Amino acid sequence: MSDTATATDTAAKKPARPTVTILAALNKAHFDAMAEDPKIISLGEDLADPEGGGVVGVTRGLSAKFGDDRVRSTPIAEQAIIGAAIGASLVGYKPIAEIMLMNFTAVAMDMIVNHAAKLRFMSGGQTSVPMVIRTMTGTGFGSGGQHCDYLEAWFAHTAGIKVVAPSTPEDAYGLLRSAIDDPDPVIFIENLPTYFAPVSFELPDSSHRVPLGKAAIQREGTDVTLISYARIAGEARQAAEKAAENGISVEMIDLRTIAPWDRETVLASAAKTSRVVIAHEAVKEYGVGAEIAAVISEELFGKLKKPVKRLGGAFSAVPYSKPLETAFAPDAERILAAIVEIAG
Amino acid sequence: MAFQGYEPDNQTLLDIYKRAALLKANDERARKVILSGQIAMVYYSYRGQEIIPSALSAALRDDDYVCTIYRGIHDMLAKGFPLRPLWAELAGRVTGSCKGKGGPMHLTYPPKGIMVTTGIVGSAAPIANGLAWAAQLDKNDRVSVCNFGDGASNIGAVHEAMNLASVWKLPTIFICQNNLYAEHTTFEKMTGGENIANRAAAYGMPGFRVNGNDPAEMYAAAAQAIARARAGEGPTLLECMTFRFFGHSFGDDDSKYIPKEQKAKAMENDPVPAFRAKLIADRVATEEELAKIEADIEGQIDDAVNFALESAWPTPDDLRFDVFEKEIAA
Ligand SMILES: Cc1ncc(C[n+]2csc(CCOP(=O)(O)OP(=O)(O)O)c2C)c(N)n1
Ligand SMILES: [Mg+2]
Numbered sequence: 001m002s003d004t005a006t007a008t009d010t011a012a013k014k015p016a017r018p019t020v021t022i023l024a025a026l027n028k029a030h031f032d033a034m035a036e037d038p039k040i041i042s043l044g045e046d047l048a049d050p051e052g053g054g055v056v057g058v059t060r061g062l063s064a065k066f067g068d069d070r071v072r073s074t075p076i077a078e079q080a081i082i083g084a085a086i087g088a089s090l091v092g093y094k095p096i097a098e099i100m101l102m103n104f105t106a107v108a109m110d111m112i113v114n115h116a117a118k119l120r121f122m123s124g125g126q127t128s129v130p131m132v133i134r135t136m137t138g139t140g141f142g143s144g145g146q147h148c149d150y151l152e153a154w155f156a157h158t159a160g161i162k163v164v165a166p167s168t169p170e171d172a173y174g175l176l177r178s179a180i181d182d183p184d185p186v187i188f189i190e191n192l193p194t195y196f197a198p199v200s201f202e203l204p205d206s207s208h209r210v211p212l213g214k215a216a217i218q219r220e221g222t223d224v225t226l227i228s229y230a231r232i233a234g235e236a237r238q239a240a241e242k243a244a245e246n247g248i249s250v251e252m253i254d255l256r257t258i259a260p261w262d263r264e265t266v267l268a269s270a271a272k273t274s275r276v277v278i279a280h281e282a283v284k285e286y287g288v289g290a291e292i293a294a295v296i297s298e299e300l301f302g303k304l305k306k307p308v309k310r311l312g313g314a315f316s317a318v319p320y321s322k323p324l325e326t327a328f329a330p331d332a333e334r335i336l337a338a339i340v341e342i343a344g
Numbered sequence: 345m346a347f348q349g350y351e352p353d354n355q356t357l358l359d360i361y362k363r364a365a366l367l368k369a370n371d372e373r374a375r376k377v378i379l380s381g382q383i384a385m386v387y388y389s390y391r392g393q394e395i396i397p398s399a400l401s402a403a404l405r406d407d408d409y410v411c412t413i414y415r416g417i418h419d420m421l422a423k424g425f426p427l428r429p430l431w432a433e434l435a436g437r438v439t440g441s442c443k444g445k446g447g448p449m450h451l452t453y454p455p456k457g458i459m460v461t462t463g464i465v466g467s468a469a470p471i472a473n474g475l476a477w478a479a480q481l482d483k484n485d486r487v488s489v490c491n492f493g494d495g496a497s498n499i500g501a502v503h504e505a506m507n508l509a510s511v512w513k514l515p516t517i518f519i520c521q522n523n524l525y526a527e528h529t530t531f532e533k534m535t536g537g538e539n540i541a542n543r544a545a546a547y548g549m550p551g552f553r554v555n556g557n558d559p560a561e562m563y564a565a566a567a568q569a570i571a572r573a574r575a576g577e578g579p580t581l582l583e584c585m586t587f588r589f590f591g592h593s594f595g596d597d598d599s600k601y602i603p604k605e606q607k608a609k610a611m612e613n614d615p616v617p618a619f620r621a622k623l624i625a626d627r628v629a630t631e632e633e634l635a636k637i638e639a640d641i642e643g644q645i646d647d648a649v650n651f652a653l654e655s656a657w658p659t660p661d662d663l664r665f666d667v668f669e670k671e672i673a674a
Contacts, residue, residue, distance in 0.1 A: 069480075069481055070481070072512070074508065075507055075511060077504035077507065077508060079467075079470050079500065079501045079505075080470045080473065080501075080505055080507070082470065083467075083469070083470020083471045083472075083473060083474055083501070083505060084473045084477050084508065086470075087459075087460075087471040087474015087475040087476070087477065087488070088474040088475070088477050088478045088481075089474070090454075090459050090460070090474070090475060090478075091409075091459070092478065092482075093477075093481070110467055110501070111467070111470060111471075111501075114464050115460070115462065115464075115467060115471060119452075119460065120666050120667070120668070121445055121666045122442060122446040122450035123441075123445075123446055123450065123452035123454075123666075124441065124443035124445045124666060125665070125666040126452050126453070126454050127452060127459060127460075128669065159667050160667055160668065162668075183668075183669040184668045184669055
């Protein structure tokens, strides 16, 4: 039970208001996993407790509990970080490597794309890379063009990597545990501006898992299928609620795993509603929405009442100035407009 | 001698020669097989560089890790990569070590510690550290060898890796095989500073430039670095001087960029026959004994090439497997 619970609601099972954040869920997932399996090790910049336990504290307390051998702060050297994780994973370890911000994966792309993703295949299955790369990103803090891009499409386009992006504390916990358990490399995307929002009532139990590759239908509906993930899933939930007030029944799907994505759930919903909106924060052009829209068209061409509608970030670098930054990514209002348009 | 106490005895010298003779014969066969049209493959001859991995591997254990590069078949054979799965992989057959999915630039054979072969210049170094980190955590005394070229010494990954290895005192051994060329560019033209070995000092680790074509010196330097790593004292950088006799890749006309005299001199000092002659002169082995070793090697290579050529090709359906642990749906 959370220590912010008041005396009056301690009798009740749930506290009166939500107290659990994605940050707390991720921190607990690390603790639970590392306590269960001594082969789980963790590394990254400022990751250990003497350096603050991670820039926002996702790994806080781990090095104190599990020791400096298993939990290591590193030099600022992203290739060295990912390389060390790959090497250790080849011989029985399950490393969790943190790349502080997703844009910094750019300087480690060779390690991720040419090596982590391909060693299993290129070795004919003799070796494998069961590692997790945790990284955070997301617009909203005015950090401009090099600190908040969503780059999931780069990795989703690479055979051999799985890509995950939770939008709730329960999914953050359950997906991280599944990513650690997974025998292949997983990019785990955390959204920076929503780490700290208390949205859930209880921390997940250590047995909680969310399977990779399985989307969540967060709201059932019959008129329009709305697909999203990560922070924009929150905007999509709001848009779906507003749409209901306007008499449009939206089926809202949080993909949760971007690669491999849950075709079955998405196609079943699209077949049911025959109208689909996809929204993500990443630049729209060549984005994840394009792949999903293409598959929906291939599979359900004659059954759609309208072309699939995509919303994504503007085709620009992420801008600094507040009105520009706000205009960059889709929000609940624009998603609602798209729903209304496609439903009409 | 700089590496006192690590000089090879006669038995070790003979062991080194056996490996070097295998490497030399295998390279000669590979070029012949390509020319004959029996196997079409990308091939980076290591001819001239045989002593480095032969001496190094004589000082390694089977369970030590090795990472290497596209020009690395010598490193693998010296470490014990068996010939049949090697040749079958070169031929792209399903019986290859990587089921034909990796090929000459990605040969892998974990039973002998041959963990990663990369076609990306310098990229083995960060991964070799991870293997070393695992050895450190497992407290199993293993070392992790990272092979790379003189050209690779200028890429960021190698520097990131050397620094991390030093900070974490990892049992990583950095083996720079300096053959004086990177593709067509000379060492002088691309290297800041006098040599590569000096760079080790900047990272707080020992660094030595050694004659990579001298079996005794190469062995002693490697054995010392390995002993240091096993004792938990951290990494070492060895810059091993050598030369490649047949250009960058098969078919490369190196007369366009290697001065004739330089190449002629290097080939006159071909390290494998020189080593052979010295073993006989020093009475470590007789001519007959060495000839027998070499004939056996030819027989083993014959067998492996035949095995490869008679093996089946993979089928298109194999593309669905080994992308992930679970196959991609058909
Ligand atoms: C990152 C990267 N850049 C360029 C190349 C193309 N390339 C392949 S080998 C090579 C030369 C490398 O020379 P060196 O490190 O001295 O090794 P050697 O080939 O001499 O053994 C180059 C530039 C590559 N494979 N990877
Ligand atoms: Mg070279």
